[in-house]
Amino acid sequence: MGAALAVIYYWWKQSTLQNSRAARRLIEWSGWLSLLIIVCMTPALVSLALQKQISIMHFHRQFLLYGFLWSMVLWACVSGKGGMAKVFSWPILRYFGFISFSLYLFHITAIKLLVTFVPDLTGAAWVALGMGVAIAHLTWTYIEKPSAKVRIR
8 A cells, every 4th residue: 555655645646636736635635534434444343333332453454445545544644635744743642643653663561571470450441551652652653763774775
């Protein structure tokens, strides 16, 4: 999805459409709609709306759909009218953007540690999130950020 979006963005920058207020507005609204759909795909919200319990795994493997929706959000951030770009440039969201790859890699480690050593912990999901963020922050600070400065000739 990222590669496809890069091709679309390259085409977009070459076209006269990038100067069209209507096109930029459409992209912005597509991004907001995509973000709303992503939020509405949260199993707890769907369960609440349907008044019946659905599995937390219900949308878990919708990779193409999530990829498309997040691509629309990203495109709106870089090519829309600017509202979404402003929101996603908030310092806390930028921070999570910086650590997101490490968080993606290590969130399972935090979950496995909790399941193994404290299986009946109340609020385990929040503790796992906190642990994942802490691990991601450390790896981003001490591995990712310094290695980004390494230049090979």
